[in-house]
Amino acid sequence: MIFNVASLLTAREGAARQASVEDGEVYADRHRFSKINGPVELLRTDRTILVSATITARTDDTCSRCLQPATLDIETEFEEEFEPVNRDLMSDRPAPVESDFDPALVIDSRNMLDMTDALAQALSLAMPLAPICSIDCAGICTTCFANRNDSTCNCDDQPTDPRWRALAELGAQTTNSNS
Ligand SMILES: [Zn+2]
Numbered sequence: 001m002i003f004n005v006a007s008l009l010t011a012r013e014g015a016a017r018q019a020s021v022e023d024g025e026v027y028a029d030r031h032r033f034s035k036i037n038g039p040v041e042l043l044r045t046d047r048t049i050l051v052s053a054t055i056t057a058r059t060d061d062t063c064s065r066c067l068q069p070a071t072l073d074i075e076t077e078f079e080e081e082f083e084p085v086n087r088d089l090m091s092d093r094p095a096p097v098e099s100d101f102d103p104a105l106v107i108d109s110r111n112m113l114d115m116t117d118a119l120a121q122a123l124s125l126a127m128p129l130a131p132i133c134s135i136d137c138a139g140i141c142t143t144c145f146a147n148r149n150d151s152t153c154n155c156d157d158q159p160t161d162p163r164w165r166a167l168a169e170l171g172a173q174t175t176n177s178n179s
Pocket residue numbers: 063064065066067068132133134137138139
């Protein structure tokens with residue numbers, strides 16, 4: 001996830017280069033993201049390199065329904081501008097007085113653009129709030145705590161009042177006809 005952008009920095013504004021990330025791996029917070037893949041476009045703007053990428057990755061978490069380990073496929077549209085330490089390569093106009101570089105978005109003195117940290121942040125933000133192990137995970141029975149993916153328990157989770165039951169059945173029918 002490191003690109004040498006020396007030639008792009010000295011190219012015309014608007015020049016672009018296609019690259020890719022293949023089978024990358026990063027750590028962010030408590031997650032390890034692996035199998036990071038996707039096409040990357042590097043575009044020279046007037047003072048930065050704009051990196052645009054459609055990234056897919058895989059990580060492990062806990063299913064919010066059944067509390068078992070869940071493997072999650074994450075996708076993120078990555079777009080960040082990276083600023084070179086060697087500003088003189090891009091412009092003969094005087095550089096603004098030492099503005100602060102974001103350390104995750106800096107192109108170092110050897111003209112290497114490393115998107116690892118910024119991508120780790122983007123992947124963290126792309127994590128679902130309620131991860132699930134599979135789209136039809138049945139979750140845990142709230143009465144006996146059995147994992148309903150493994151076994152069907154005999155707990156009665158239907159509302160006992162017949163009027164509510166009728167409503168619940170109506171709801172189920174509506175759901176079915178919508179699917
Ligand atoms: Zn689950």
